[in-house]
Amino acid sequence: QVQFVESGGGLVQPGGSLRLSCAASGFTYSSYGVSWVRRAPGKGLEWVSDINSSGGSTYYSDSVKGRFTISRDNAKNTLYLQMNSLTPEDTAVYYCTSGEYYGQGTQVTVSS
Numbered sequence: 461q462v463q464f465v466e467s468g469g470g471l472v473q474p475g476g477s478l479r480l481s482c483a484a485s486g487f488t489y490s491s492y493g494v495s496w497v498r499r500a501p502g503k504g505l506e507w508v509s510d511i512n513s514s515g516g517s518t519y520y521s522d523s524v525k526g527r528f529t530i531s532r533d534n535a536k537n538t539l540y541l542q543m544n545s546l547t548p549e550d551t552a553v554y555y556c557t558s559g560e561y562y563g564q565g566t567q568v569t570v571s572s
Contacts, residue, residue: 462486464556464563471569476546480566482539482556490514490534495559496541498552498568508554509541523549546570 468480484494496508509530510519518530529542539556546568553565 462558462561464558464561466554466556466563466566469554469566469568471571472546473572474547474570476570477542477544478546478568480541480543480554480568482541482563484537484539484556484558487558489537492558494532494539495557496530496539496554497557497562498550498554499565500549500552503552505555506552511539543568 463485465483466480468478470478472478491513493510493512495510497505498508499505508521508524509528511530511532515532520528527543527545531540532538541554543550548570551568551570553567555562555565
């Protein structure tokens with residue numbers, strides 16, 4: 461079955477960086493675009509970034525543009541999100557998704 465497993469979250473100080481990973485399985489990963497979304501405490505799901513199947517096209521929300529970088533390794537069936545210049549407003553559970561399937565999420569907390 462389709463499965464996404466996120467990792468790499470944690471506690472980081474404002475201005476710091478984290479790299480999230482998402483291991484995909486159960487489908488032909490290299491044929492699909494995938495996304496990162498997040499849910500901040502008490503808020504709804506927010507789209508963060510998309511990447512197409514080849515990795516050649518990427519898209520970002522205005523709130524993360526210039527600070528986050530999405531990438532993928534189709535040989536490893538893995539999606540990444542490099543997050544720099546983190547602020548407390550980035551605190552959320554981050555999920556990778558195909559649009560239909562979601563992982564369990566990884567918690568990112570930005571706090572001093």
